Structures are given as C-alpha cells and as structure tokens.
Amino acid sequence: MSVSTINRAPSPSGELSIQTVAMPVNTNPRGDIFAGWLVSQMDSAAGVAAVKLARGRVSTVAIDKMKFLTAVHVGAIVSCYTNIIDVGRSSIRISVEVWITDRNNFEPVKVTEGQFVFVAIDDRGRTRAIQK
Numbered sequence: 001m002s003v004s005t006i007n008r009a010p011s012p013s014g015e016l017s018i019q020t021v022a023m024p025v026n027t028n029p030r031g032d033i034f035a036g037w038l039v040s041q042m043d044s045a046a047g048v049a050a051v052k053l054a055r056g057r058v059s060t061v062a063i064d065k066m067k068f069l070t071a072v073h074v075g076a077i078v079s080c081y082t083n084i085i086d087v088g089r090s091s092i093r094i095s096v097e098v099w100i101t102d103r104n105n106f107e108p109v110k111v112t113e114g115q116f117v118f119v120a121i122d123d124r125g126r127t128r129a130i131q132k
C-alpha cells in the first residue's frame, strides 16, 4: 500500500443521489436524528438511481445489510450516495452510503450504509424486464 493511499481520508463512494439537511422534526426523543428518517432518505436515493436505470416505475422489494456507525445531529448536511451493484431480469441491487458534514466540520463522516433491492414494475404493479 502506498503512502498516499494510507494518508487519504475515507470518502464517499458512488453517485450523489440526494442531499438534504437534518431538521428538528426528524429527531428521536433524545434529540438525535431518527434512524427511520435516514432509512427513508436512503430508500428515496436508491429509488432515484433505480428509476433512472429501469427507465420507469420501480418498487422497493428488500432492504439488506443496514449498519449505523454514528449519530446524526440537527443541522447536519446529509448526503446519500448510490452504487449499482447488480442488475437482474427485473431487479436492481443498489448500495447506499450516507455521509454528513456540518457547519464546523466539512470533512465528510460516514453515518450508515445498506443495500436496497428495487424491482421494475409496470402500470399494474407487475414485474417487467429491465432493458440492458
């Protein structure tokens, strides 16, 4: 491993799909951001990537491998990055990473990651093949 690799700070991987600010309305009773709100942001971010790839309607069919690494505070800038991992006949597996920065620290900090599976569906909600 080269010295430049060792010294490089960890950084987000993938395409920036959603960026928003953590608001007081999104907190749990302890005053930290509610995990369910973060999962919702991740679902939306993966949905953006899935719709683009499937060129139409999609639906979340599975959420896997969620891992929360640190708490999020009100005012943090929350960024969701997506990576397409696999594309099947009708399904798309997408990795989502959430990173935060705040007014005092612009070095991005990784908060959580997970994998989301979307299925391309037609107007009747039936699976459809993704054009590759």
Ligand SMILES: CC(C)(COP(=O)(O)OP(=O)(O)OC[C@H]1O[C@@H](n2cnc3c(N)ncnc32)[C@H](O)[C@@H]1OP(=O)(O)O)[C@@H](O)C(=O)NCCC(=O)NCCS
Residues within 6 Å of the ligand: 059, 060, 061, 062, 087, 088, 089, 090, 091, 092, 117, 119, 121, 125, 126, 127
């Ligand atoms: C999405 C839906 C139409 C798929 O129907 P289905 O009968 O499961 O369809 P299939 O079994 O043919 O699976 C479709 C694809 O999804 C994949 N899949 C289904 N369940 C999965 C799971 N739990 N994990 C990973 N992949 C899954 C299958 O492998 C298949 O992939 P492929 O076509 O690329 O080979 C149906 O499950 C559904 O409507 N679910 C509810 C979705 C929803 O409302 N989500 C929002 C919840 S609030």
